[in-house]
Amino acid sequence: MKPNGVFFGRGGKWQVLSTDVFADTVRKRPDFATQSGPMLVIEGQLHPQIAPDGPSKKIRNGVGVDPTGRAHFVISEAPISFGKLARFYHDVLKAPNALFLDGTVSQLWDPARGRMDSGPPLGPLVVIERRART
Numbered sequence: 502m503k504p505n506g507v508f509f510g511r512g513g514k515w516q517v518l519s520t521d522v523f524a525d526t527v528r529k530r531p532d533f534a535t536q537s538g539p540m541l542v543i544e545g546q547l548h549p550q551i552a553p554d555g556p557s558k559k560i561r562n563g564v565g566v567d568p569t570g571r572a573h574f575v576i577s578e579a580p581i582s583f584g585k586l587a588r589f590y591h592d593v594l595k596a597p598n599a600l601f602l603d604g605t606v607s608q609l610w611d612p613a614r615g616r617m618d619s620g621p622p623l624g625p626l627v628v629i630e631r632r633a634r635t
Contacts, residue, residue, distance in 0.1 A: 510532055515566045547587050551587050565599030
């Protein structure tokens, strides 16, 4: 489902843009970027082709950047639809753009919270670490 999108950052500033907008507007190479899709929220609007609560339910994850510039990686605890994940980014996090990352091999390893998902071998991996504030 199009459009796809890119989550990227440079100098600690994070963004999500559709792939076409990214290709047309981003001139400096980001420090980090990953492309996936579909977009869940596009310029403040829910993706028009995503049903509010469609029949496909999986453990899903995505990323969006809220109006303060904070990136939010979200993974569901139970199988959910695209629409439910999209509405969370739109309604709760107020992310003007959000990107679906995965829904088949989604896994989270968070020992501090007692969550250590298992499943098929992983390909791409995003590691998020908390830094001490100075």
